[in-house]
Amino acid sequence: MATADVLVAGVRGLGVEIAKNVILSGVRSVTVQDEGHTGWTDLSSQFFLKEANLGQNRATCSLQQLSDLNPHVRVSAHDGPLDEELLLRFQVVVLTDSSLDDQRRFGDLCHSRGIKFIVADTKGLCGQLFCDFGEEFEVLDQDGETPVSAMIYSISKDNPGVVCTNEKHLFSDGTKVSFSEVHGMKELNSIGPVELTVRS
Template identity: 45%
Template sequence: MHSKDTDLYSRQIGTFGMETMGKLIQMKVLISGLRGLGVETAKNLILAGPAAVILHDDALVEMRDLGANFYLSEADVGKRSRAQACAAQLSQLNPYVTVSVHSGPVSEELLSGLSVAVFSEASQAELLRCNELCRSRSPAVGFVAADCFGLAATCFVDFGEHFTCRDKDGEEPRSAIVAGVTQENPGAVHCHHDRRHGFQDGDWVTFREVQGMAELNSSQPRQIKVSGPYSFTIEDTSGYSAYVCEGIVSQVNVPHTIAFASYGQSWL
C-alpha cells in the first residue's frame, strides 16, 4: 500500500490487517439492487475503500423507496433510476473510490474483472443466471445474494469450486509448551497442564526448541489429531530420537481449498 493509503485507512488496517486491506483497495464490486439493503451495502463498502463500485438498478424511483434509501428525494420519483439517483451522493463518501452506474442486464462483459457481485431483491431466475455467469469466470467472481424482510434476513455466498482460504477463523495462531512426546505410531504430544492447547482436529503446527527429538524442529507444518485438552497426536515418531525436554508447538495457517455449492444446487 502507498503511504497515503496507509494514512487514510489506518484505523481499518488496525481492524482488518495490512494484507486484507491491501486486497480490499484493489477490489472492483458490483452492487445490483439499490433499495434499503443494497444502498446500505454500497455505503459501507464505499467507505471501506475498494478500487471501484458499480451500481446497478434500472427501476425508476418509487415513493416507497424514500423510506429505505436515504439518498433519494421526491424529485427523483418516476424520473430517474435508483442507481442514477443515488450515485452522485454515494461517490462523495470516498473520493478514492470510483463509483459508476451500469444500465441494462448483468452480462459476462460486465462481470469481467470484477472481484465480487452483490445482488439484493432479485428474482430467483435472475439469481440463478447471474450465479452461473459468476462461476463461469476464471477465477470465479464472488457471488453474494442477500435479502432483508423486516427482522429476518437471508444471505447466500458462492466463491466458486476452487476458493483458496488462507485463514480459516481469523484468530491469532495458538501456541503451547511441550511437556513430552512419545516414540510410537502415531506419536503422542503432551502439553503443560497450566493451559489448554486450544488446537482442533486437522490443525497444522510446527515445533521449535525441542531437546532430544530434534526431528520435530523443522519448518515443515504437520497435521494433528486432538486426543485431549492437553494432548494431540502427530505422525509416526517411533524412529525419532528420544524426547528430553522443552519445546514449543505453534499453530500455522496452511492454505486450503473450499468448494462452494452453486445457487442452483443450494436452492433446488
C-alpha cells in the same frame, strides 16, 4: 483491493449500504446496478433516496451521493438488466435483492470465470449471505463458532503422533487443528491444519 472493479446489484437499503462501505474502503471503481424505480418503501431504508426521487431509477438517483463519498473511487450507475457482458467487466460481483434463479445463474458464471461472487439479502429480521471466492479459498470452519483451544500436556513420537491434554477438550473425530507455541517439536508450529482422531 485498490485495483478492484466492483459491481453492486440492487440499490435498496442493503445494496446502498454495501456500496457505501466498498467505496469508502478505496477500491478502483464501483458500479451500482438497479432496474427498479424509487417507491415509498425505499424511503424508509435507502438513505440516499428522497421523496423527490419517487418514480426515478434507484441507481441513478444514488449516484451523486455515492460519488461524493470518496473522490479516488470511480462510481457509475447502470439502470439496465444484469447480463453476462456486464458481469465480466468486474473482479467482484455483489448481488442484493435477487432471485434464487439469478443467484445460481450468475454465481455459476462468476465461479467459472474466477470472479469473486457475494450474495447478500435481508428479509425482515433475517439475513442471507453467500460468498464464493474461488477454488483457492477454503473454509475450514464447520460451524462458525469461536475456535476451541487446549493446552497440550504431551506429544508422542509415534507416527501418527498422540497428543494429550491435561484437561477435558471439546474436539471430535475429523476436527482440524493447528498447533502454535509448541516447544520441543517446533516443526508442529509450521504445519497446516491436521485432522484429529479422538481416542478419549
